[in-house]
Amino acid sequence: MLFPRSSLSKKSSFLSKRRRAAPKKRPWQLWRKNIRRNRRKIVIGKQRRPTRITEGTRKERAVLVVVQPDRLDEWELEDLITELKLLADTAGAEISLIDIIKMRKANPAYFIGRGKAEEISEIVKEKEITLAIFNDDLTPTQQRNLKELIDIRIIDHTQLILDIFAQRAQSKEGKLQVELAQLSYLLPRLTGQGIALSQLGGGIGTRGPGETKLEVDRRRIRRRLTKLREKIKEIRKHRSLQRQGRRKYPFPVVALVGYTNSGKSTLINSLSGSDLKVEDKLFVTLDPATRKVKLPSSREILLTDTVGFIRYLPHHLIAAFKATLEELTEADVLITVVDLSHPRRQGRNRVVFQVLRQLEVLEKPMVIVLNKMDLIPNEFEQRRRRREFPEGVPISALRKEGLQELMKKVERSLPGEKETVKLLIPQSEGTVLAFLRKEGRILREEYRNSQVYLEAELGKETVKRLEKYQLKSGQKD
Numbered sequence: 001m002l003f004p005r006s007s008l009s010k011k012s013s014f015l016s017k018r019r020r021a022a023p024k025k026r027p028w029q030l031w032r033k034n035i036r037r038n039r040r041k042i043v044i045g046k047q048r049r050p051t052r053i054t055e056g057t058r059k060e061r062a063v064l065v066v067v068q069p070d071r072l073d074e075w076e077l078e079d080l081i082t083e084l085k086l087l088a089d090t091a092g093a094e095i096s097l098i099d100i101i102k103m104r105k106a107n108p109a110y111f112i113g114r115g116k117a118e119e120i121s122e123i124v125k126e127k128e129i130t131l132a133i134f135n136d137d138l139t140p141t142q143q144r145n146l147k148e149l150i151d152i153r154i155i156d157h158t159q160l161i162l163d164i165f166a167q168r169a170q171s172k173e174g175k176l177q178v179e180l181a182q183l184s185y186l187l188p189r190l191t192g193q194g195i196a197l198s199q200l201g202g203g204i205g206t207r208g209p210g211e212t213k214l215e216v217d218r219r220r221i222r223r224r225l226t227k228l229r230e231k232i233k234e235i236r237k238h239r240s241l242q243r244q245g246r247r248k249y250p251f252p253v254v255a256l257v258g259y260t261n262s263g264k265s266t267l268i269n270s271l272s273g274s275d276l277k278v279e280d281k282l283f284v285t286l287d288p289a290t291r292k293v294k295l296p297s298s299r300e301i302l303l304t305d306t307v308g309f310i311r312y313l314p315h316h317l318i319a320a321f322k323a324t325l326e327e328l329t330e331a332d333v334l335i336t337v338v339d340l341s342h343p344r345r346q347g348r349n350r351v352v353f354q355v356l357r358q359l360e361v362l363e364k365p366m367v368i369v370l371n372k373m374d375l376i377p378n379e380f381e382q383r384r385r386r387r388e389f390p391e392g393v394p395i396s397a398l399r400k401e402g403l404q405e406l407m408k409k410v411e412r413s414l415p416g417e418k419e420t421v422k423l424l425i426p427q428s429e430g431t432v433l434a435f436l437r438k439e440g441r442i443l444r445e446e447y448r449n450s451q452v453y454l455e456a457e458l459g460k461e462t463v464k465r466l467e468k469y470q471l472k473s474g475q476k477d
Contacts, residue, residue, distance in 0.1 A: 084157075111138055133156075183228070258337035263397045336366055
């Protein structure tokens with residue numbers, strides 16, 4: 001025995017006395033400790049938030065890599081670069097360098113070729129750039145190879161727009177649709193590290209490399225995509241019920257469409273007196289907003305603002321926002337808003353018509369609005385640009401100029417063919433009776449017990465919506 005038993009017992013008793021004699025912490029000391037602990041939790045929480053292009057208020061320095069096809073002229077290239085710079089600014093990135101590359105065919109491994117990628121890598125290190133934005137869509141292989149070679153984050157056109165949509169989404173519906181588009185984009189771009197990420201199983205028949213983490217991640221994303229599609233399907237049902245409710249008290253529906261940042265939200269604010277958010281940025285409006293507007297004849301319509309379009313709109317977004325874009329399919333009239341002050345107004349208008357063709361709504365009555373006339377001070381230039389759209393109505397939504405003429409044209413575009421019908425409406429349906437007196441021409445009106453018999457001259461669309469109140473040819477008046 002190295003130490004006698006008596007010495008060990010004395011030593012242990014001495015330590016116990018020291019522990020008992022330790023001073024207790026004051027309440028203010030405990031309070032300060034809790035504050036430090038809570039601060040650590042807050043910092044950890046901030047680090048775990050999903051990362052976006054920007055971290056905090058400081059903008060991230062980025063290089064814009066623009067591939068110029070042979071068919072693209074100088075004017076279109078300049079417009080493309082301006083739009084990409086505006087997209088990057090909206091996302092929160094600062095363009096420090098623009099690299100324009102002319103090539104006929106994309107490199108399957110590095111998109112722009114290994115030599116050009118190495119050249120960009122050297123420039124990026126010199127200028128301390130941390131982000132590269134490409135104007136085209138990259139394949140998963142190209143994105144991975146460029147990231148390994150340039151050693152900064154690589155973002156293509158679709159990912160840039162998805163990031164903006166993720167920042168702009170406010171409602172639950174918008175967030176679900178953006179998440180669906182993001183996961184649809186992410187799924188084919190998941191890459192693993194081979195057998196190093198394998199998960200081994202226990203028991204007979206489960207030994208071996210097992211299921212890799214890549215496969216687990218893909219399965220989780222597919223499961224989440226299924227749930228999102230189910231939730232969006234419920235949203236579409238809910239919107240369908242809302243539209244059915246509007247048909248019960250039928251007001252004509254007019255939808256605003258156009259290129260992003262063309263002034264649609266400003267127009268609906270000026271016409272209805274509402275206060276929708278308006279900014280000189282792209283994709284400020286994601287969720288559709290509907291307001292009631294009165295026409296010059298005191299007839300009322302429902303005016304709906306929709307998400308703006310853009311060149312090369314990702315198909316993931318069109319599929320994800322189908323529930324929102326269905327508002328266009330139910331509209332009676334479309335108002336196409338054109339920014340007449342923009343130098344590439346005709347090209348932007350063609351993009352809008354391409355998306356409308358995909359949605360199969362080009363056969364609907366359409367009114368073209370030439371907005372932002374106040375930004376063209378020269379009268380000669382105004383007349384020259386108006387000749388490009390002979391049927392357009394010139395307005396200034398900001399200054400509320402030309403709105404009366406616009407509303408008159410909208411009223412003329414509404415389904416106006418009249419039809420004489422006989423209706424039997426319960427007196428409890430006061431809203432329907434008031435609507436008929438305002439929208440149609442009453443030829444005969446009789447009160448019969450708890451019902452009202454009417455002979456009225458109505459538009460075909462209104463007759464279709466009031467079909468359940470109509471008296472058929474075999475019924476007695």
